[in-house]
Amino acid sequence: MGRAQGFETELAVRAAREVFWRDGYAEASVPALERATGLNRSSIYHAFGSKRGLFDAAVQSYLDEVVRPRLRPLVADDVAPGALVEYLTGLRAALARADEVQGTSGCLLVNTSGSPIAADDAVRRTVADYRAELRAALRRGVVARRPDATPADADRLADVCTALVISAFTLVRVDPPSALHCLDTAVDVLDH
């Protein structure tokens, strides 16, 4: 049925994902997306319809290939007692690394939150769902770590951890030491 597509969709989405991740939606220009994916505008618009279509694919890819794999140890049937601390220290290392190499940094969705696209209902829902997912995972990590805690205490700890993680992502571009400190505080709080 006609000519075959000359590129791997998945690879193109991943390349675009990095750009959106680094620059946010508004600052990720179509020329930049062309360069990153190696595609011509025509191919992008033919395959994804619009910049927004490519962004949506990138967000899906981000959640499926970046966020959820990272959270997997926290949503297993038997969460290890050290899983949450490992998650936090892993995040800390990732943020510190990103700070050094000035590459991808923070969270794609947070980095995009300043853009008018964040006002879009679909994006809002994605962000809210994502936050709930994160919070639920952290809560499971909390109860694995502190099986003695009351449900109310576990809830509070989960809320605090979630806020600390989000603050870390928010701060990493503008005040990296504070971002790392947030994650340290989260680890600290877990055992007090």
Place this chain on the structure above:
Amino acid sequence: MGRAQGFETELAVRAAREVFWRDGYAEASVPALERATGLNRSSIYHAFGSKRGLFDAAVQSYLDEVVRPRLRPLVADDVAPGALVEYLTGLRAALARADEVQGTSGCLLVNTSGSPIAADDAVRRTVADYRAELRAALRRGVVARRPDATPADADRLADVCTALVISAFTLVRVDPPSALHCLDTAVDVLDH
């Protein structure tokens, strides 16, 4: 010495501040700033040199007239035991109100953090200083509330409160209930 300026600089800055606050730096267009201030581009450029100049003035105005007055009860010589809780509940009310009237919302600096201007060194420094100021104020509120706490515990509490406040500001545009919940959690954490 020539013609006198036909407008109050302070009023113009305040009007521009609202626009930057609501839309962030990048999305605050010069035409929008003209409308808000009632000034022509010429007057803006003559008085402030550039959009950036007006933004810098707006940030100063924001810190001087919005942030610091709100923090004042927390930096007094004798901080009242309920000062921090009052601050947090006041913030909660303000965010809830902004959610209803879809007006000014969140924090000017957070709302601008997605913009490339956040990469500017001067802005980064301002944000880092502002965060340190906020954190110091919250810490004084913590020790007033919990004079029994060890310094390490007070530090931890202050870090947690700071993160919760920042998360609230980050979330308010995209997931308002979660933002309010952050502040509730902060109050909750203070007495546990």
Place this chain on the structure above:
DNA sequence: CAAGTTGTGTAACGCTCGTTGCAGTATATA
């Protein structure tokens, strides 16, 4: 091999942005 369909490249579109030049107006000083 021919026909039809699909992907790719080039070029341009219309729009908005921040910024600037310049003429004109109003005011303070001499």
Place this chain on the structure above:
DNA sequence: TATATACTGCAACGAGCGTTACACAACTTG
């Protein structure tokens, strides 16, 4: 009152944006 100085309005600039139209190339199917 004359003159120099400072503010304002109008119009346009050049650049970048996301998007589209159209011709051409490549490949599958009959």
